Amino acid sequence: MKIMTYINEENLKILKDDIGEYRFNHSLEVAKEAETLANIYGVDKDLAKLAATFHDCGKWEDRDRAYKFIKLNGLKYSDEEMDNFQLLHAPFGADIARLKYGIDNREVLNAIKYHTTMIKDATMLEKIIYVADATEHTRKYEGVKELRELSYIDIDKAILKSLDETIISLTKHNKYIGTTTVDARNYFLKITKSNN
Ligand SMILES: [Fe+2]
């Protein structure tokens, strides 16, 4: 697969217009970090770069336009996703990657789809995009450096830590937690335990 078919000047301009400069720059940083992780874990670097570059392609600044696009194209999401743009932008992004950028690689589309919630039995590409999103070098939250270093040594443990923190934070802020995330957390708990 030639990634230049997708990562080209025209598409990057569309991406930047849709998601804004801040998130566009974040996406380029995720791509760099995803390449680093792809090297460590033996994943195709082009696939990692492609999925990372477009992972937030559904996070349109203009949400009204996003909801209109969904209606116009007959796209279907769960009620929870429709009510929560933070949840919606990932599966919506997978559809945008397909419809707007012509990306048809299933692995790449799934890595975009699950980059927010994670999923049990995740592929290495899905793991890499999830982690790189959390640990790219412009991220500033407490513990990010430790999480990044852990991801180079044991990506499953890094994902478990990140999922635990996400679940704690969502609970604290009285927010909805999708069952996909809970199932993913229990899955990573199990596989990191059995690895020890
Ligand atoms: Fe995202």
Ligand SMILES: [Fe+2]
């Ligand atoms: Fe992101």
